[in-house]
Each structure stands twice: as structure tokens, then as C-alpha cells.
Amino acid sequence: MRIVFLGTAASLPSKNRGLACLGVRFLGEVVLFDCPEGTQQAMMKAKLSYGKISNIFISHWHEDHFLGLLGLIQTQSLNERTEPLHIWGPKMDTKYLKLFKKIITGKKQTYPIEIHEVKVGKLYEKGEFTVSAVKLKHTVPSFGYILIEKLPSKFNKKKAIKLGVPEGPMFKQLQSGKAVKVKGKTIKPEQVLKEIGREKKLCYFVDTIPLEENIKHIKDADILIHEVTFSELEEERAKEMLHSTGKGVAKLAKKANVKRLIGTHISARFKDTKELVKEMSSVFPNSHIAKDLEEVQL
Ligand SMILES: [Zn+2]
Ligand SMILES: [Zn+2]
Known part of the structure; x- marks a missing residue:
């Protein structure tokens, strides 16, 4: 499993960070978690092929998480893609749905697109890999995604x-x-x-408060990728905006006994992330803040 941080910023891109997005490659296909503006260029830099994208899982319909979809859809028609593409997300706002339908049924569209409304539970399965959704808590409906690879005993x-x-x-x-x-x-x-039931587990949770009720789902995960939009100094604001602080996420990682915590969806206010990493590491030592185009193998 090749995991690439295609972007790591919250709300707006900065010079060094594109908007948060994750690409994962396995069994010759690519899945994307979110698809903000800038995804296409980041994929080129990461050498992930658009043509190999099978599924795109959108966490929620806030503009910093999906505005790259339309460009990506169009590029693949220009590339004369024929393979179907599956887009998953919470129930889409009717104005967006209308726009999407107009584009994907247009004359220039060379391949079918299926839009799926996400429900909690298993969404996609290929070989030993599954992707499931869990509910998050944000200002609009938001889902966290869990990618599991079953390993042979x-x-x-x-x-x-x-x-x-x-x-x-x-x-x-x-x-x-x-x-x-x-x-x-x-x-x-x-x-x-x-070691019956061995598995590798990757969790991608963005735009949410750290949600204790999800501990059972992220338990023992190899990697928990979680949004860290604020530092503990802004805890009140994080609560109000339904986002997470470094410390809040680290506490969650500790309770869930995950092996590794990687923060993403970083606010442009952080000129450097040293303090944030310190804050997280004081509770959960194996903490880290992702950089754009950083790769992790699992
Ligand atoms: Zn966001
Ligand atoms: Zn959001």
C-alpha cells in the first residue's frame, strides 16, 4: 500500500501546502480521499496516474475538500478514459448534484461516473482490501474512511x-x-x-472533533491520519468550529492504541509545526505532521 499526502492544508492553500487530500495505491489502482483544488498537479508530482483512480471518497461537501473533482473529471475525458469512476460522499446538496449531473451526462464525457451516497459501514471491496465509512462530527455531515488490508494468517x-x-x-x-x-x-x-485475522489498518479522518465514539473503529490502527486544524491554545475556537486540536487528537490516538498518528489539514496560521508536534507528542509520542508529497508505506 503506497500512501501519498497530496495536500495537507486546511481551508486555503499556502506556498508549501496544497489543500488536504490523500492518494493510496494498491493492487494497481488508486483511491483518493477528498479531491480539492490542486489535486491534479499534486498527483502528477507524486507520479500517481489519474487513469488508475477507481474510487474517490469525499469526506464532506465543504469546498476545500472537493473543488478539484470537476477539473479531474474533465481531464480524464480529454484523456479518453473509458473505465467507470466511483465518487462517494455524504448526500450531496441539490445545487451541486445538478451541476455534477450536467457535466457527467454531457456530450464530451467519455466514461461513466457513479455517485454514491455514503452510509456507515463497508463501501468498497477489492481483493483483500476494504474501505468503510464512519460518522464524524463537523458543521455539515462528514465521514471518516477506514482502509483495511486483510493479511493471511x-x-x-x-x-x-x-x-x-x-x-x-x-x-x-x-x-x-x-x-x-x-x-x-x-x-x-x-x-x-x-495470528488469525491479522490486518493493516489506515484511518483518514478530516473535518471533525476528536470523536470518542469512534475509538472502537480506529482501535489498534497502524496509521491514524487525523485533521489538526488548531493548537490547544485555540481549544474554544476548535470546539466552536467543530475541528480538532493537536492535543485532542493525540488523546484520541492514545486511547485507541494506534501505532502512529499523522496530522494533516493544517491551518495556514502555523508558520512552522514544531510547537504542534510537541503538543501532540507530549500525549502520544509517535506523532507527526505530514508535509505535501510525503509518502508512507504500509
Ligand atoms: Zn476542511
Ligand atoms: Zn469542513
């Missing part, structure tokens, strides 16, 4: 041999979760598999 070869299973096809059967019979005795996969 580990096979305990020593134990299998001890139980009398001969090396060969029976090993494969057990590894794929099927029981085998050895000399009239049934050997179940769970007897020879370790």
Missing part, C-alpha cells in the same frame, strides 16, 4: 508436522482455511494457524 509448519500432516497439498488446504483428514483424524485450520 501465519502457518505453523512445525505443529502441522507434529500433528502428522504430510508436507504437500494438505498444507495448502489448511492455509486456505480448510480442515484435512489424517489417518481418520480431523485437523482444523485453527490448530495450525497463528
Whole structure:
């Protein structure tokens, strides 16, 4: 899984930060989380191909999170894309929906676009990968997205041999979760598999307060990418605007026992983010603020 921060700014872009957006590449396709102005250029710099985008998951319909959609849609028609593109988000405002419908049914459109209204739960599945949505709390309906890659359980070869299973096809059967019979005795996969249910988990939560009720969903995540729009000095303002502070997010990461916390959606007011990282790290040491075009492997 290749994860690229295509932008990391809140509300408006700055010289060093484009608007917050994440690109993830897996199994030869790209999914985008949000698609603000500037996404196309950031994708070019990151060497992520537009043609490979299968799904775009929009957190909410605030302009700093989706205004890049129309340009991206048009570019791909100019590129004569034929593959369908799926766009997910909360229920769209009728004025936007009208505009979208007009564009995607226009004569120049070379490929189908499906717009899906997001509901909590699993949205998309491909191979071992799934994307699910959870509710966030912001000034308009907003969703957080969780990308999970299921990993195969580990096979305990020593134990299998001890139980009398001969090396060969029976090993494969057990590894794929099927029981085998050895000399009239049934050997179940769970007897020879370790770490059943292993997975890699990436959470992308922008434009929300740190929401305790989501701890069960982000629990033990490998990476929690969370908006950090304000510092703890502006806690009242963060509460009022339904955004997060560095400390608030760090507390959430700690309670959810995530492995790594990466802050994004950074206000242009922060000339540098040292203080913000310090604030987060005082509660949750493995904290970091993303930079544009920064890459993470998972
Ligand atoms: Zn925003
Ligand atoms: Zn917003």
C-alpha cells in the first residue's frame, strides 16, 4: 500500500501546502480521499496516474475538500478514459448534484461516473482490501474512511508436522482455511494457524472533533491520519468550529492504541509545526505532521 499526502492544508492553500487530500495505491489502482483544488498537479508530482483512480471518497461537501473533482473529471475525458469512476460522499446538496449531473451526462464525457451516497459501514471491496465509512462530527455531515488490508494468517509448519500432516497439498488446504483428514483424524485450520485475522489498518479522518465514539473503529490502527486544524491554545475556537486540536487528537490516538498518528489539514496560521508536534507528542509520542508529497508505506 503506497500512501501519498497530496495536500495537507486546511481551508486555503499556502506556498508549501496544497489543500488536504490523500492518494493510496494498491493492487494497481488508486483511491483518493477528498479531491480539492490542486489535486491534479499534486498527483502528477507524486507520479500517481489519474487513469488508475477507481474510487474517490469525499469526506464532506465543504469546498476545500472537493473543488478539484470537476477539473479531474474533465481531464480524464480529454484523456479518453473509458473505465467507470466511483465518487462517494455524504448526500450531496441539490445545487451541486445538478451541476455534477450536467457535466457527467454531457456530450464530451467519455466514461461513466457513479455517485454514491455514503452510509456507515463497508463501501468498497477489492481483493483483500476494504474501505468503510464512519460518522464524524463537523458543521455539515462528514465521514471518516477506514482502509483495511486483510493479511493471511501465519502457518505453523512445525505443529502441522507434529500433528502428522504430510508436507504437500494438505498444507495448502489448511492455509486456505480448510480442515484435512489424517489417518481418520480431523485437523482444523485453527490448530495450525497463528495470528488469525491479522490486518493493516489506515484511518483518514478530516473535518471533525476528536470523536470518542469512534475509538472502537480506529482501535489498534497502524496509521491514524487525523485533521489538526488548531493548537490547544485555540481549544474554544476548535470546539466552536467543530475541528480538532493537536492535543485532542493525540488523546484520541492514545486511547485507541494506534501505532502512529499523522496530522494533516493544517491551518495556514502555523508558520512552522514544531510547537504542534510537541503538543501532540507530549500525549502520544509517535506523532507527526505530514508535509505535501510525503509518502508512507504500509
Ligand atoms: Zn476542511
Ligand atoms: Zn469542513
